[in-house]
Amino acid sequence: MTVQRQDAWIIAGLNIIMADLPQGNDMTGVLRHNANKGCHTCKITKELLSVHNQDIVTTLRYHHITDEEILKISYKTIMSRRDQLCTEYGLRSLPSILDKLKRERHLQTPQDVYHATAKKIGHLLKLTCKLFSRKEEDNFIDIWKNFEIPKRWSSLSNLITHYNNFMISIPKIIISCWIYVAKTMKAVFNKKFTLDSYEELQQCLEEEFSIFSKVFVNFVNLPNIHINIYASFDTC
Numbered sequence: 001m002t003v004q005r006q007d008a009w010i011i012a013g014l015n016i017i018m019a020d021l022p023q024g025n026d027m028t029g030v031l032r033h034n035a036n037k038g039c040h041t042c043k044i045t046k047e048l049l050s051v052h053n054q055d056i057v058t059t060l061r062y063h064h065i066t067d068e069e070i071l072k073i074s075y076k077t078i079m080s081r082r083d084q085l086c087t088e089y090g091l092r093s094l095p096s097i098l099d100k101l102k103r104e105r106h107l108q109t110p111q112d113v114y115h116a117t118a119k120k121i122g123h124l125l126k127l128t129c130k131l132f133s134r135k136e137e138d139n140f141i142d143i144w145k146n147f148e149i150p151k152r153w154s155s156l157s158n159l160i161t162h163y164n165n166f167m168i169s170i171p172k173i174i175i176s177c178w179i180y181v182a183k184t185m186k187a188v189f190n191k192k193f194t195l196d197s198y199e200e201l202q203q204c205l206e207e208e209f210s211i212f213s214k215v216f217v218n219f220v221n222l223p224n225i226h227i228n229i230y231a232s233f234d235t236c
């Protein structure tokens, strides 16, 4: 292009794409999470999403292999055969909007820890609240409101008493889940990362991955929990 009447090469590079789970899949050309292979980082089937000790290397998606699969899909002229291949590979038949750019679609679209975390905690909060009686729910809402207002920190001692009263009826294992969440959040949102903090993060994510699906059936094979195995991997 011309810049100040002189020809100039303009070079732009694509670095990392951060998106929530469905958009991340769209950007990488992978089917959404309700598909059998709906993870944009690996090809694990949906009933194995929360399986422990997965051999990630053998299930990961690799850019050059995805390219070959997309090509094979595009060669199919019969719609049913094309759909069959899309299901087999967990890929969309239409190209991603970013496919014209030079990029490594999987490595440059890591799982976004913020979106995954927010949804995961929202899910845990909903499940925890279901365990409350009406009175406990009212207590919880009161505490929540107080917690949100910094000026009210002067009444912290009352809050702690209140908190203990209402937590008594909550199973300890649920409290453990929240402790793991709190530890993970601290590790995830560290301002600085060292080798030690990466190890701590990885351990927290593994513990969370392990306990959530044991305590809540709703967390079994949930994509937001599955990506715990990548969050530390992506940040390394």
Ligand SMILES: [Zn+2]
Residues within 6 Å of the ligand: 039, 040, 041, 042, 043, 044, 226
């Ligand atoms: Zn995966």
